[in-house]
Ligand SMILES: Cc1cc2nc3c(=O)[nH]c(=O)nc-3n(C[C@H](O)[C@H](O)[C@H](O)COP(=O)(O)OP(=O)(O)OC[C@H]3O[C@@H](n4cnc5c(N)ncnc54)[C@H](O)[C@@H]3O)c2cc1C
């Protein structure tokens with residue numbers, strides 16, 4: 269039998285890798301992780317963690333607005349102070365994650381990994397062999413292919429801004445566009461959001477998306493729909509964003525037009541690993557078209573949301589496979605998603621659009637958040653949710669727009685994932701008064 273340097277070698281060190289690699293090392297497998305940048309990948313270093321720290325005072329500011337008169341005084345966000353706080357919280361994460369890998373005897377090889385054959389990866393020209401290889405190279409920001417695209421910035425540059433610019437122009441209307449427009453507006457910037465079509469956050473219930481857009485509009489954000497950006501030019505200290513119908517003078521441009529898979533120049537074609545514009549093609553075992561080469565995390569072409577919890581679930585599934593603990597295909601649980609605007613917009617399971625398309629299978633219940641006594645405690649002024657039930661009145665989906673939508677959807681997850689009926693729901697005793705008890709009170 270062939271012998272290899274490693275049982276498993278991962279290319280990339282994000283959540284698609286490390287959550288599973290660490291326990292795999294602990295189980296005695298010989299594991300290597302190849303990383304060309306910061307250990308831990310996007311989420312800890314330039315994604316979720318940085319974003320939620322910069323957003324935290326926005327959520328607090330909204331809470332203070334609601335209880336104005338009870339808690340008095342003006343609140344403003346000190347962006348540089350929060351940046352310093354962000355650095356204090358996240359700058360140590362690569363070393364922390366590297367420590368976890370080290371402690372489990374996992375070799376970290378720094379450099380760009382390129383597949384040489386089905387069992388070999390070259391890093392800076394040095395060949396390392398492995399029985400199984402996992403491609404977990406993630407996504408990178410799309411850059412518009414227009415004149416002056418170099419004057420625009422990506423999400424990482426926004427998250428590292430030392431000062432908030434006076435005027436920020438956001439191109440796109442997805443997660444990053446809506447979350448970052450919210451933060452920039454709250455920190456005092458004038459913000460213009462340019463939508464290519466007429467909808468934002470297309471995967472979400474559109475009336476709830478419009479509640480968020482209306483709220484941001486009242487706070488001074490300008491939304492321009494049906495706009496195609498043709499060119500960005502430099503104009504002294506400022507930039508000019510030219511569209512077919514308008515010219516916008518601005519201090520800073522955020523290109524938030526999506527993220528694309530890191531599949532180029534890593535030897536996929538040479539070794540025969542199939543991919544397309546959405547990522548690497550895998551089967552139900554996360555195997556690529558080359559059976560001993562797997563893929564994990566955002567780089568996979570999949571219907572599940574490309575989020576950290578999905579990447580963690582996949583890396584844990586592969587860990588169980590490589591440890592010989594399962595030979596079953598991956599079965600994804602219901603995966604919730606949330607947009608960290610203020611208010612939040614979260615959803616899980618069957619969507620409102622799907623439920624409305626199949627009235628023979630589903631019923632919908634709508635709740636107006638400020639009607640709930642518990643939400644009146646914090647004087648929540650806005651928000652709605654829709655609960656979706658099947659014909660046996662089991663909860664199969666939920667979506668909410670509110671300041672606590674993330675916590676509500678998290679709280680409802682077990683009912684959906686484990687298909688709880690009335691007797692299980694009765695046995696779930698929640699602390700009172702809390703958001704979980706409020707959420708379950710609706711069932
Ligand atoms: C601004 C932003 C905010 C986000 N917020 C959230 C959020 O709130 N909640 C949420 O669930 N998700 C969020 N996400 C998504 C989340 O970050 C990703 O789903 C998650 O990081 C995916 O992990 P991954 O391991 O698949 O990829 P990544 O974390 O991107 O890791 C891939 C790694 O591979 C390395 N790499 C690439 N090619 C090579 C190569 N050839 N050789 C060696 N190394 C290589 C890269 O350097 C990188 O470190 C956010 C993303 C962004 C950009």
Ligand SMILES: NC(=O)c1ccc[n+]([C@@H]2O[C@H](COP(=O)([O-])OP(=O)(O)OC[C@H]3O[C@@H](n4cnc5c(N)ncnc54)[C@H](O)[C@@H]3O)[C@@H](O)[C@H]2O)c1
Nearest residue numbers: 440441442443444445464524525526527574575606607608
């Ligand atoms: N809260 C979260 O979980 C969270 C937050 C941020 C990012 N993310 C993840 O990061 C990834 C990327 O987020 P994103 O916001 O960059 O992508 P996205 O796909 O959510 O949104 C991209 C936006 O750009 C628009 N667009 C695309 N091409 C365009 C063009 N040529 N001109 C103008 N507009 C164009 C799209 O219509 C869409 O509105 C997603 O996979 C998401 O899962 C998640």
